[in-house]
Amino acid sequence: MSAAIEASGLGKRYGRTWALRDCSLTIPAGHVVGLVGPNGAGKTTLLSLAVGLATPTAGQVRVAGGRTAGSAAALDAVAFVAQEAALYRNLSVADMLRVGRSLNRRWDTGRAQSRLAELGVPLTKKVGALSGGQRSQVALTLALAKCPELLILDEPLAALDPVARHDFMSALLAAVSEDGVSVVFSSHVVAELERVCDYVVVVHGGRIQVSGEVEELVAGHHVLTGPTEHADAVSRRFPVVRDRRAFAQAHLLVRAPDPAAAPPGWQHHSIGLEELLLAYMREPSASVLPGPKPAPDKQIAC
Structure with a gap:
């Protein structure tokens, strides 16, 4: 099976401070992957490197079946939704779809319009006038309209209320079921991961603590x-x-x-999964992880 994300010796340093280090990881395609860790663990740094928004200090990362992160081929195959979705508040939803169409070589306008209609999001309404849940659905629609092989989301649930979180994840899982897209998303909502994820990765202190299929890890x-x-x-x-x-x-x-x-x-x-993840998030253990212990450089929020 091809890999959604494959990192080898991956690291990112800002000055003398490491945000991520010695990251070697293979996430197989076809999964819904939860990336979890405390604040400053390195989650956003890892996703930024995978998307191509940052350049590695060490190692390399490939995405969507071996494409170099940030390359033209990878940009065509990967869609990204940041925590603060890049939406223009003064544009209408229809205008946002036109912007997306102009910025991407692969684009399905009909699918995007149909999806928003099903969700009850009016195309004529300005983005700034939408609810938080509706804006998140517009951002997800723009990402899915690219017809990606890999969808990466950084804290997509952070600003949403419980109902909007449920609706967002239901819509995401429906899209995964229809298109077979691989999904990697970071989240602090550990309790919801068991419902939506079949694969998890835990990051702590800029290092991968554990990763694998949910059932195998729990067992x-x-x-x-x-x-x-x-x-x-x-x-x-x-x-x-x-x-x-x-x-x-x-x-x-x-x-x-x-x-x-x-x-x-x-x-x-x-x-249970929640107790397991919280244990790894609280107490990174050298007895579990191979390789040298990290040097006493400061870690930064990422």
Whole structure:
């Protein structure tokens, strides 16, 4: 299967400060991918590099089946929706469609008009007079009208209320189902990822913490509960993501494909996606990740 995004040794530095480093990642095509991490983790930097809005300091990134990010071929195949959608508030929706048609070599005006009609977004209305949810739908429509192979969205839900978030994601999933487009979107709304994503990537401190298909990641992590005095021995046996110890009992979230491998006297419990993602977001663990630890440079918000 071709890759939606493939990064090798990818890094971005501003002066002496790294926003992203040592990023090697392959996201297979055909997935709805959630990119998650705390503020300043490197999510926007990774997406900007994939779209071609930024140039790598180190390594390389290819998109949509091996196209170099930012190349003419990649620009034709990739659509991008930023958190602050690039919409002209004084233009009508119809005028925005004409702008999109003039800026892209591939464009489906009929599909865009039909989609907005189904959503009840009037073409004659100025963008600035639309609700936040309607503006987000216009931005998504402009992206889909490019007929992309890969759709990248940076925090598309951040400014939307719960109803608008639900409507946006429903419309996005419908488009994915119809066109088979690969989707990568960053989000802080961890609770909603399980409903819409089948693949996740966690970024923390400018580095990839974990990535993979949702079902495989959830099945491959377990909470082991047992006597604190034996916790060190367990942590040497399994990669530990989260370590919680009280005087008598320890709770270790470990990456272990076989829960039956728990030591005698220890119980194992399954874990949900939200708890798993939050653990990686809170506690990046060198025991889980290969490679050297990051140097003590400052990380920047990105």
